Amino acid sequence: MTLKKFLLFLFAVLPVVSAAQHTIKHRTIECEGNIPNEFLTLSSQKFESARKDLDDKEDHLKETKQSFLLESSFLINQVLGSGRVLFNDPVSAYLSEVLDTILANEPDLRSRVRVYALRSSLVNSFTTDDGIILVNLGLVAQLENEAQLAFILCHELVHFTEHHVIEAYVQNEEIKKGQGEFKRGSFNEQMLAKSGYSKGLEKEADRLGLKRFLNTRYSSETIKDVFDVMRYSHLPFDDVAFDKDFFDAAYYRMDDSYFLNQVRPVEANDSENPETDTHPSPTERQQLVNRYVSNATPRENTENHLVSQERFGNIRNLCRFELSNLYLKSNQPVLSIYNSYLLGKTFPNDPFLEKNIGKALYTLSKFKTGGNYGYVHPGFSHIEGESQQLYHLFYRLKPEELCILSTGYIWRLRFKYPQDVDIKAMSEDILGDLIRFYHTPGMFAHERPPDGWDTPDTTNIRNKYDRLKQKSKENPRLTMVKYALVDLFENDTFVELYDRLEQKRWGGTEDPIAKNDLLKKSKDDKRRWKNHGFALGLDRVAVVTPSYTKLDLRSKQQHKFLRSESAKQKFLRQIRKSTEQLNLDSRILDVTLLDSTNVSTFNDITFLNEWVDQRFLQVDVDMINLDQQRVDSIIATYGTEYFTWTGVINYRENKPLMYFYLLYALIPPAIPLAVYYLARPNYDTYYYCITFNLRTGEPVLVNYNNYRKRDARDLMNSSIYDSFWQMKQKPRKG
Amino acid sequence: MRWLTVIFLFVVELSFGQASGYMGRKLLITTEVSFFNALFNPNHNFNKGLNKFSFNVRSTTDIDHVVARNGSVGVTFDVFASGMEYAWNSEKFDELLIPNVDARYGHSRLTGYGYGINYKVFRNPARGGIAPVGGYVKFDLMVLDVRLRPFDKANDIGHSFSDRFFTPVVSFTLGQQRIFWDFLVLRTGIQIGIVPMGISPYLQSLGDGIERGDQQQDLRAHAEARLMTYYLLNVNVGVGFLLPFRKNYRSSN
Numbered sequence: 012m013t014l015k016k017f018l019l020f021l022f023a024v025l026p027v028v029s030a031a032q033h034t035i036k037h038r039t040i041e042c043e044g045n046i047p048n049e050f051l052t053l054s055s056q057k058f059e060s061a062r063k064d065l066d067d068k069e070d071h072l073k074e075t076k077q078s079f080l081l082e083s084s085f086l087i088n089q090v091l092g093s094g095r096v097l098f099n100d101p102v103s104a105y106l107s108e109v110l111d112t113i114l115a116n117e118p119d120l121r122s123r124v125r126v127y128a129l130r131s132s133l134v135n136s137f138t139t140d141d142g143i144i145l146v147n148l149g150l151v152a153q154l155e156n157e158a159q160l161a162f163i164l165c166h167e168l169v170h171f172t173e174h175h176v177i178e179a180y181v182q183n184e185e186i187k188k189g190q191g192e193f194k195r196g197s198f199n200e201q202m203l204a205k206s207g208y209s210k211g212l213e214k215e216a217d218r219l220g221l222k223r224f225l226n227t228r229y230s231s232e233t234i235k236d237v238f239d240v241m242r243y244s245h246l247p248f249d250d251v252a253f254d255k256d257f258f259d260a261a262y263y264r265m266d267d268s269y270f271l272n273q274v275r276p277v278e279a280n281d282s283e284n285p286e287t288d289t290h291p292s293p294t295e296r297q298q299l300v301n302r303y304v305s306n307a308t309p310r311e312n313t314e315n316h317l318v319s320q321e322r323f324g325n326i327r328n329l330c331r332f333e334l335s336n337l338y339l340k341s342n343q344p345v346l347s348i349y350n351s352y353l354l355g356k357t358f359p360n361d362p363f364l365e366k367n368i369g370k371a372l373y374t375l376s377k378f379k380t381g382g383n384y385g386y387v388h389p390g391f392s393h394i395e396g397e398s399q400q401l402y403h404l405f406y407r408l409k410p411e412e413l414c415i416l417s418t419g420y421i422w423r424l425r426f427k428y429p430q431d432v433d434i435k436a437m438s439e440d441i442l443g444d445l446i447r448f449y450h451t452p453g454m455f456a457h458e459r460p461p462d463g464w465d466t467p468d469t470t471n472i473r474n475k476y477d478r479l480k481q482k483s484k485e486n487p488r489l490t491m492v493k494y495a496l497v498d499l500f501e502n503d504t505f506v507e508l509y510d511r512l513e514q515k516r517w518g519g520t521e522d523p524i525a526k527n528d529l530l531k532k533s534k535d536d537k538r539r540w541k542n543h544g545f546a547l548g549l550d551r552v553a554v555v556t557p558s559y560t561k562l563d564l565r566s567k568q569q570h571k572f573l574r575s576e577s578a579k580q581k582f583l584r585q586i587r588k589s590t591e592q593l594n595l596d597s598r599i600l601d602v603t604l605l606d607s608t609n610v611s612t613f614n615d616i617t618f619l620n621e622w623v624d625q626r627f628l629q630v631d632v633d634m635i636n637l638d639q640q641r642v643d644s645i646i647a648t649y650g651t652e653y654f655t656w657t658g659v660i661n662y663r664e665n666k667p668l669m670y671f672y673l674l675y676a677l678i679p680p681a682i683p684l685a686v687y688y689l690a691r692p693n694y695d696t697y698y699y700c701i702t703f704n705l706r707t708g709e710p711v712l713v714n715y716n717n718y719r720k721r722d723a724r725d726l727m728n729s730s731i732y733d734s735f736w737q738m739k740q741k742p743r744k745g
Numbered sequence: 746m747r748w749l750t751v752i753f754l755f756v757v758e759l760s761f762g763q764a765s766g767y768m769g770r771k772l773l774i775t776t777e778v779s780f781f782n783a784l785f786n787p788n789h790n791f792n793k794g795l796n797k798f799s800f801n802v803r804s805t806t807d808i809d810h811v812v813a814r815n816g817s818v819g820v821t822f823d824v825f826a827s828g829m830e831y832a833w834n835s836e837k838f839d840e841l842l843i844p845n846v847d848a849r850y851g852h853s854r855l856t857g858y859g860y861g862i863n864y865k866v867f868r869n870p871a872r873g874g875i876a877p878v879g880g881y882v883k884f885d886l887m888v889l890d891v892r893l894r895p896f897d898k899a900n901d902i903g904h905s906f907s908d909r910f911f912t913p914v915v916s917f918t919l920g921q922q923r924i925f926w927d928f929l930v931l932r933t934g935i936q937i938g939i940v941p942m943g944i945s946p947y948l949q950s951l952g953d954g955i956e957r958g959d960q961q962q963d964l965r966a967h968a969e970a971r972l973m974t975y976y977l978l979n980v981n982v983g984v985g986f987l988l989p990f991r992k993n994y995r996s997s998n
Binding site for chain 1: 765767875878879923924925927
């Protein structure tokens with residue numbers, strides 16, 4: 012290669028490399044590789060194996076410990092199977108490497124501990140008694156360096172090595188039972204005792220964790236700042252003033268009146284409730300750690316990053332990107348916008364962030380139009396810091412203004428990313444809303460305004476009308492409504508759709524349906540459903556995570572874990588039997604049925620469960636799928652658009668109104684009835700089956716049966732078969 | 746035969762309706778026993794009253810076909826037997842229906858068959874009533890083929906005379922139907938029935954007593970009044986099975 016060619020190559024490549032440094036092609040963090048065994052093992056098996064270990068030991072608290080093992084085996088499995096725990100992903104892999112570094116000299120302990128990232132925006136981490144450490148993405152997003160992460164892992168390791176989880180459980184049970192020293196304690200004293208014990212364990216974890224930490228080469232310089240992370244854990248990962256012109260476009264200007272002059276000051280979360288808090292206050296812990304560090308022997312060659320500073324930065328950014336996603340999925344679109352805005356400072360024009368803001372605006376507009384705004388906007392007065400500006404803005408914007416803002420933003424995104432199917436679908440839907448709910452003829456200017464359209468000219472005022480005309484240029488409706496979409500009207504696709512929708516809205520092409528006809532149709536549908544069901548005419552369906560919960564509300568351990576798991580296995584068999592008999596091609600998507608190589612199915616299950624959680628709210632406000640690309644790929648994988656969520660909840664409780672039955676007993680002819688009521692156990696069983704058309708997001712079958720009886724085999728079989736029969740059944744004509 | 750064909754066509758027509766049945770099976774055959782204490786009227790052994798602990802019993806066989814998610818149609822076949830008190834009084838009638846019958850024959854035995862059709866409406870599917878499982882209300886329309894024979898209770902001798910007539914019955918039942926081991930049907934219920942022709946004589950019997958035309962008319966009026974009380978209130982318990990016994994499944998993974 013000649014020098015000239017080399018230089019040309021260098022000039023061509025350099026800008027790309029430098030741009031790449033600030034570009035993350037983010038996609039949702041998902042599990043990768045093989046599924047670890049502990050995700051696939053049944054809870055009952057885990058419990059049996061843990062119980063065997065316990066049986067070998069002499070212990071007067073064996074019974075309490077057994078009930079702990081039972082409860083924890085099932086609850087941990089629930090978390091592992093929920094898809095929120097990530098494995099073999101970049102974050103978990105990095106956490107494992109940090110743990111490797113900490114436990115480099117303790118291979119035995121290392122082999123007993125696993126660390127996973129948890130898809131949660133909360134700033135927290137947990138340890139289980141069987142050695143699983145879960146670190147929330149929200150926590151990693153807030154840390155400043157690897158040493159702080161290492162300190163947190165050391166703290167969690169102590170919870171495991173010192174069996175804090177089971178000890179706390181046993182202690183709480185003793186307090187509840189009023190055993191030993193707690194025999195005469197009042198409720199408040201018991202609460203204090205519980206809280207005090209838990210704080211004691213936390214302090215021990217800090218002390219021993221720090222001791223372990225000081226044995227590593229991590230620098231202790233910044234670990235005291237970990238407690239600042241806790242103090243401000245209620246805030247986003249940064250607190251930067253929101254640019255008032257962030258949403259401004261060609262002729263769109265956000266009026267100043269929508270912004271606060273001053274945001275609510277930030278307060279450290281440092282108060283301590285002696286009765287309920289499980290952790291000592293951050294200040295107390297910080298002082299404790301400072302004291303230990305200052306008393307420790309000085310160390311040399313310590314560093315803030317032992318694995319890699321660059322890796323830490325990348326992983327933290329990954330977590331911060333994922334937060335935008337998580338906030339959106341947990342119905343916090345305003346926080347999602349602010350998080351994306353913060354990231355946008357470092358990663359300008361990032362498609363993921365821009366699209367995320369588009370989705371959040373779409374969500375806000377839909378909920379404001381639909382009248383359920385409280386689900387996605389908690390108000391602004393209690394919000395601290397700069398993000399309050401956004402909360403205030405979205406609180407003040409009228410539904411019409413929010414819809415216009417969202418329409419403009421999403422359509423501009425569409426022009427920027429024309430291939431994106433999600434943006435395309437959102438843009439068409441939001442424009443539909445704008446025309447259907449807020450449009451009036453002549454509402455929007457289609458052509459660019461003349462020069463000086465928004466600047467009052469006071470030089471040539473002849474009369475009061477001139478003055479009023481000039482003053483009207485200051486009306487915010489000019490910039491936020493009239494000229495808000497002018498640039499969009501220069502695009503043929505937009506104009507074509509706008510005209511079509513406008514014609515439909517005002518041109519009388521929509522057939523008016525008489526109210527009586529609607530009522531009659533509704534009655535007919537109800538009767539048809541009662542007699543013949545939904546009749547979907549499907550050939551293939553996927554059943555996602557069937558669930559079975561058995562409760563006994565009369566007993567101390569209300570959730571009957573073992574019976575629930577065995578009932579679930581029967582439930583799965585019955586679903587399979589029913590669909591086979593109906594010749595309905597079905598696929599059951601459940602973590603317990605996967606093998607270790609099915610990670611893509613595991614991810615699909617996670618996506619589908621998150622999707623349906625959101626969907627229940629979104630259906631009410633007529634929202635479309637926000638992740639149509641992923642939905643389409645899942646539909647292609649399973650060969651069906653129809654996904655079913657089904658389950659059973661069965662519980663037994665004490666009989667209410669005992670006096671009522673006693674009254675029966677006092678009336679001689681009603682004695683047999685009273686005996687029957689008294690002898691009959693009080694069960695309640697709920698069976699549900701909901702089928703969604705994944706492509707449209709609409710629920711197409713909703714079966715909800717309630718029996719005031721136990722979950723007898725014939726009732727369950729009948730309900731299960733009937734649901735799938737309705738899916739298979741061809742619709743009747745007429 | 747003609748009406749059987751009509752019922753058959755009716756059932757076939759309705760069978761094209763959309764119904765899931767129990768695991769795909771829609772045909773049930775059940776036999777039930779309906780009974781109630783013979784408090785005020787004699788049973789087929791002419792015992793009555795609480796101290797005798799005597800019951801009026803009737804057996805019913807149903808063939809039901811599930812035709813909708815909340816309903817089934819069926820045919821009913823009843824076999825009944827009961828008794829009534831009837832005084833053969835020569836002073837009351839110019840000529841007795843049976844010559845030479847005397848006061849020993851103070852009872853009559855009512856036996857016979859009932860043929861009918863029924864429709865069961867199961868409780869709203871959302872309340873767990875997916876036919877054929879769950880709570881139901883059954884409407885029955887039957888024709889009774891009644892045979893009536895005077896009886897000498899003391900000597901346990903029946904007279905050679907027998908009268909036969911037909912009368913309709915309308916009844917409805919509140920019941921529960923459950924299925925065990927995927928084939929065995931168990932049913933319980935409370936039935937209320939009305940014999941329309943028996944309403945007027947029954948009301949008369951509560952007042953001045955029944956008195957109708959010639960003796961045959963009077964006898965039948967008494968019988969219908971008795972059938973009215975016989976069908977009025979019953980508790981029933983039934984057992985049966987689903988058809989076909991076993992469904993073949995394609996395969997199981």
